[in-house]
Amino acid sequence: MDATPDTARAAPPHPRAAAEDLPGAVPHQRPAVTELRLSAFGAHRAAVFPLGPVVLFAGPSGSGKSQALAALEALARLGSGAPLDRAFPDPRSRIPDRARADGQGRRGFRIGCTVDGPLGPVRLDLAVQAEPELRIAGERLSAGGRILLGTALRDPGRRTVQAAWLTGGSTGFTRAPLPDDRLGTALLPLRVAGATAGQRQVLAAAEQVVVALRSVFPCDPQPERMRAPVPQGEGRLLEDCANLADVLRRTRLECGTRHALLTGAARTACAGPVEGLGVRAAADGLVSALLERGLGRPATELGRLGSGELRFLALALVLLTGPGVLAMDPAAELLSARQALTVLADGLDRCLDPRQSAELLRLALLSCARGHVRLVAAVGPQTAAAARRVPGVAVVDLEV
Incomplete structure (x- = not known):
């Protein structure tokens, strides 16, 4: 992916450009990833996956379900400013099957996504060199068929890529080096002045992509980490959901409506009667959550629940809350009410019975109908078969 040539210097930091001020902008549309492209990534070649509000990847072991979700998670981490080695901790496993090295021993992979939002579709494409060392080989940000940012690895001896972004006017493009271990799109707000129409278009497109990627939350509840009491904290759910009890304490105090919805879901998915979701605080500051059984029955601590019940409660909580509880x-560029949370769940139905899986899909559709939440998940064959009969759920069938 070659950079667009230019001779101008890099611009200083700038105030944020408003996308709504640009021609053709659509106000109040929440940025969201609507397409995932795996041009060459693991088992995938030339794969394009549309991503609607609820998308489930299905297929046999080895078909690439987890790889598809891992690619989107990696893009999200890069969009949040993470270095390349944090986004791809095992990059060699992402090199396409049977990929051959070039004359310099280099191999890698290519992924990308499309983000819809106020500017319409904005494309981000990324080429990553995994061998002999991990680095970005090229990046392209484009909208309306026009390249807004292009980078290329010109000198393998330097830890930079040559970047060029649209300036407009008599200058055309600005050219400058960027780090080869960071997503250039996420760095643009620090480098582009926003003084010209071209620069404002670049900033608005970068903002749209970064907002969507930073709104992705990978969630993989680990029941064995959720059973013990936890210290009382700020009540923000971790990706492994180990602090579920503390988050339930917070939602019970601050989010009465959503807590009631979660209690209703628990009645459907948990064994025995459920009157409420309670919290018990000990003198040592540790917090335990419990199912209140009602009618004088003793409550059941969450630590005694089955793995499926714990995973269900954690995933239901994610779907019914939002970024403020996660x-x-x-992204600070937009108000939370104008952002759409994308939940990533590899093995959404792991340990769940059909009733619990069906209730999770119902909750996902309920939340997605409001436009605040989207779900991308990998599921087993039984859940996929049932989901095909549910309006609003898209099932992507993969083959080995």
Whole structure:
């Protein structure tokens, strides 16, 4: 992916450009990833996956379900400013099957996504060199068929890529080096002045992509980490949901409506009667959550629940809440009400019975109908078969 040539210097930091001020902008549309492209990534070649509000990947082991979700998670981490080695901790496993090295021993992979929002579709494409060392080989940000940012690895001896972004006017493009271990799109707000129409278009497109990627929350509840009491904290759910009890304490105090919805879901998915979701605080500051059984029955601590019940409660909580209750750093460029949370769940139905899986899909559709939440998940064959009969759920069938 070659950078667009230019000779101008890099611009200083700038105030944020408003996308709504640009021609053709659509106000109040929440940025969201609507397409995932795996041009060459693991088992995938030339794969394009549309991502609607609720998308489930299905297929046999080895078909690439987890790889598809891992690609989107990696893009999200890069969009949040993470370095390349944190986004791809095992990059060699992402090199396409049977990929051959070039004359310099280099191999890698290519992924990308499309983000819809106020500017319409904005494309981000990324080429990553995994061998002999991990680095970005090229990046392209484009909208309306026009390249807004292009980078290329010109000198393998330097830890930079040559970048060029649209300036407009007599200059055309600005050219400058960027780090080869960071997503250039996420760095643009620090480098582009926003003084010209071209620069404002670049900033608005970068903002749209970054907002959507930073609104992705990977969630993989680990029941064995959720059973013990936890210290009382700020009540923001971790990706492994180990602090579920503390988050339930917070939602019970601050989010009465959503807590009631979660209690209703628990009645459907948990064994025995459920009157409420309670919290018990000990003198040592540790917090335990419990199912209140009602009618004088003793409550059941969450630590005694089955793995499926714990995973269900954690995933239901994620779908019914939002970024403010999750351990994530949402984009500050837009108000939370104008952002759409994308939940990533590899093995959404792991340990769940059909009744619990069906209730999770119902909750996902309920939340997605409001436009605040989207779900991308990998599921087993039984859940996929049932989901095909549910309006509003898209099932992507993969083959080995």
